[in-house]
Structure formats: structure tokens, C-alpha cells
Amino acid sequence: MHSSGYDGRLGEHEIIELIRKRLDVLPGSFLPFGDDVSTVALDEERVAVLKTDMLVGKTDVPRGMSSWQAARKTVVMNVSDFAAKGVEPKAALVSLGLPRSLLHRDIEEIGRGLNSGAREYGAYVIGGDTGEASDLVIAVSLFGITERKRLMLRSGAKAGDIVAVTGFFGKSSAGLRLLLDGCAASEDLREVLISSVFMPQARLKEGLALADSLAVTSSIDSSDGLVWSLNELCRMSGVGFLISSVPIADEVKYFADFNGLDALELALYGGEEYELVITVKPKMWGEAEVAIERAGGSLLPIGKVVREKQIFLELDGKKQIVEPRGWEHFKSKA
């Protein structure tokens, strides 16, 4: 989870970079280190797809979230990365660090939550390891198999492509404010916003349909926030984006109004959201849209790919540069 910790010293991306530099590279890897998943060639056509993502109780489990939800969510976080690459998850391994204070019931709940997270998306938990730790630590590794040519990378966006997302933004961000910052909301609104934090859904059907459509040039999920994801696609594709619309969930607008917050900011910089952020060949927009709709989802265009390596936001006639930082305010162009 990119959202957790280290602000005081090294950032998570700096840490990953420090480690990456010490690693020899598997010959024949065709996915750049730092994409959402890693691959190992199986034969000429197929690759094994692997991913690990971990949840730490102290930083990633807000008060009120059950052990069942935490375990399920850890699987969903991993599935979301598979969704963004268009890969069906097949099997999961789990390493559990368990504090002594956990009860028998918590451990059963963790087992059930892991199973639910996997089974909701067609995968199975096939093994694991456990040990004592001070924090609850749930590290899930996911495994799948796909055809190399079906994989949607972070690095294929081209000028003229359409930038699109699979849903509306800001709910998790608002939910976290409710849980952590003492913001207020009506009971109904509260339930929707908090449920988006406790019970996230991965856009797997959408991701698989998009991979089938062959219309997608780059793809990522939005687990670190919309701007962070846009920036990753830009950086790894060597392009820029002109964003002309930001789909903000209605619930987020109400919530922001009521609490004197900026709804746009909640939508742009929220994390823990599991929409897909993609670029689509303009001539194949129709195919992508139909594919997603058949899968029961919807595809919302939010802008287009440009040559200049910046993210521009043009709303209500005002054009701004969005700074490529996660979890921070964007700055307006002078």
C-alpha cells in the first residue's frame, strides 16, 4: 500500500528504488520493475504473473474495520493490480504476522476474509506462513497466467489517446476523513463512504473485458489516488495528459459541502480507491466502451493524451498544471 508511512524519513518510492538498485534483473523480463505486477515467461505466448502487496494493522487498518474486512481487503488490493493488467487471479499465498493479542475468533475471521477476497474474484488461497509480530501484517502474493500480448502495461499511452476511468472518485477519501479526522455526515452517507474504505471492490471484470478489447494502450489502478495514477502512466509512457473532467461521486460533493472541504481535492488525491485509470486508442473507444458495459461497468472519458510531459487540468475554462505528487495539493499555473 503506497499510502503508508515513512513521510518523516525515506518515502516508500525511495525505499523501493534503494532496493531495486541492488537487484539483478531476471533476463527476459519485459515488464519494467515498478509496474503493478511482475512476470516470468512460461512459453512463447504465456507468462506467469506475480504480485505482492501487504497490509499493516498500525497504518492501514482504521478503527472499526474488522479482521475479516482487513484480510479481505488485502486480497482485493492485489486483485485490483491484476485487474489493471487484465489478468485473472488464480491462486494466493498469505504470510501473516499476528500479534499475541489476537483472539481465536480474529484468526478465524482472517481466514474467512482471505477466502472471501479470493473467491469473490475466482481465486483460491493455496498456502501461507504465519509468525508472531507486534503489528498485524497480512502479505498476500497473487499468481495468475496470461498471454503476453493481452497484458495492459503502464507504458503504452500515445498522444491523441483518450484518458478514461471506470468510476467516480472521492468516496474512500471522504470515508477516511470520516474515520480519522472527525468529519460529519448523515447516517446513510456515512454508510456509503465508510463502506468504500472497509469493503473495496476491484474492477476485475472491467479489466478483463478491457484486455479482451485490445483497445487499451496503458492501464493502472487508482489505489494511490487519481493524480498519482495519472502521473505514473505519464511518466512510464513518456507523455502528458490534458484532463478536462474529474468524475466526482455525488456523495463526495454532499460530504465536502457539509464539511467545508474541496470535493475536487478529495477526488484527485484520495487513495485506497480501486478504479482503473486507462488510455484508449481513439479509434477503438467504441469497442472499449461496449466491452466495459457488457461486463456491467461504465467507462468515463476524462481527457486526452498530449505530447508535453505535464498533467494539465482544464475545468471551467481554467487551465492548471497538476503537480505530480500524491496526497498533496495541486498548484495552479501562474
Add this chain to the structure above:
Amino acid sequence: MHSSGYDGRLGEHEIIELIRKRLDVLPGSFLPFGDDVSTVALDEERVAVLKTDMLVGKTDVPRGMSSWQAARKTVVMNVSDFAAKGVEPKAALVSLGLPRSLLHRDIEEIGRGLNSGAREYGAYVIGGDTGEASDLVIAVSLFGITERKRLMLRSGAKAGDIVAVTGFFGKSSAGLRLLLDGCAASEDLREVLISSVFMPQARLKEGLALADSLAVTSSIDSSDGLVWSLNELCRMSGVGFLISSVPIADEVKYFADFNGLDALELALYGGEEYELVITVKPKMWGEAEVAIERAGGSLLPIGKVVREKQIFLELDGKKQIVEPRGWEHFKSKA
């Protein structure tokens, strides 16, 4: 690491059992849950092999062990399970929980240690995740591919088979006593014993050679202690063992003499040791021995498989039943 924690409440095996009961089973899994690795079928002949094992700083890293060694060892622990199944490791994923107190240099060391552990055995670290945690947590997942028929399971031992190991026992156990219990040893002895804790070696070449020989009926590593491993093979094969010789390292005999300890006990109940414990078809003993010797190792017979589901130890004409518990004294038969 089966050695860690939970004695006060639920044991690690009870925890795994609690969780296992809540999991649906992947159709077509042919390895029982609880073997050293998990598998997913790739085609008629080949399976993907997956394994995760985790190290927690608080319980698994004795004082004096460097971050480099801890990271390397986590990979080696996983490789050892692949060795026991006769599978070549290809790629590793790493989830890191890092305490805030870790320095830039520690993180680089962890990166180098992960790389060393993988490269020593022909594998590569291909991805990972990191987050803040109270303890150092290193969870490694290992991936490989093998032919189904080559896999050496825990569950194939038959009465009459020869029980064998790939080396002498007790060094890690003695090394841990030196590090944790204030035992004493000469400088040279100390170096050997502690090095077996800090710089364990997985018997990968031996495991691959044994798989090639097709002489092995069951196999496990000894990471939880020799008796624990023998018991697992018995339990999962539905047999018993008559053990007539326990290979104790000379260094362990000196160490035990000097400290008034029982060398046999150190050898039987030590953990963190990465020898292979196998059963061999008696008619193919020669093939197994030659295979191991060509790989640069040695194969030591220690007993034979019997029908009665007990582990008997017959040394110096005295026959005892070894209780199937790890880390505990064995009890003599009245």
C-alpha cells in the same frame, strides 16, 4: 518459520489449521495443504510451484545478525523448501515491513541480502511491496516451474524404505544456545556454530539431484528440527520410522561436552537447520547416493521406514519412542 512465537496461546500449527478450515480448495490441487509448497497446474505435465515464508525481526533475528544476513536468510528459508521438493526457484517477490528506525544503509543491505540469497540459488527478485511496521518483517514468496512427476512430496514413504539425511545436525541449535543462552565455546568453534545460524545454506543442488534420481519416496527439509521433520514424513505418509543413527556434527559434540549439554538432543530438536530428510526406495539407494555425490553432497542413512506409526530411536541397543513434538525432550519407553 515454525520456530516463532505463540507458545502461550495458539501454536503456529493450530493457527494454520484454524485458517485452513476457512479456505475453499483449488480444484485440481494434488499437493496436500501443509506440504512445503503449493502448486497450480500449468498444463498436463508442468505445475507452477509457490511458497511463502516470513521472517520477523523480533523473534527470528538474533542479536549480531546483520540486515544483509536476515534478508538473505529469508530467501534461503524459502529455497530450502523448494530444495526439499526438487524444484528450481526462478523468481522471488518480497513484502517488507520496515520500522522507522531503519537507516538508509540497512535498507540497502536488505536489498543486497535479498539479491544474494536469490542469486546464490539461480533465482531473481522480481518485485515487491513495502510499508511501515513496528517490527522488521520480510515475507518472501518464491516461484518456480517443474514437472508434476518430479515433485518429491511429504507423503510417499513406504515400509522398507531407507531414511536418510544430507548432513550432520545440531550446529544451528548450538549456535542459537551460544547467541541466546550464554553458552561458551572457543573462537573457532563459535565461528562455525554461529555461521550456521547467520549464513544457512539450502541443499538445492542435492534436492534437484535427488528429484532427477527418481529414487526418493518422500522429502522435507529440517527447518523445524530433525524430529519434527521425521514426524511430518511419518504423519503424511502414514508410516513409522526406526532410526538407528543420528549424525551429530563433531563441533556439536565438543560444544555439548564443554557446556554440559546433550549433543543428541541438540541434533534431534534443533531448528533453523536446512538439511534434507528423505526416504529412498531400497533398490535405488545406489542411484540416490551417486546423484547426491555428483552434486557435491553426501547422503547419510539413518534408519528405515516401518509399518507401526511411531518414531523409534535405537541407539547403543536401547530402543525408545520419540515423541512427535518439536523443540521438546523425547521420552523413553518404559
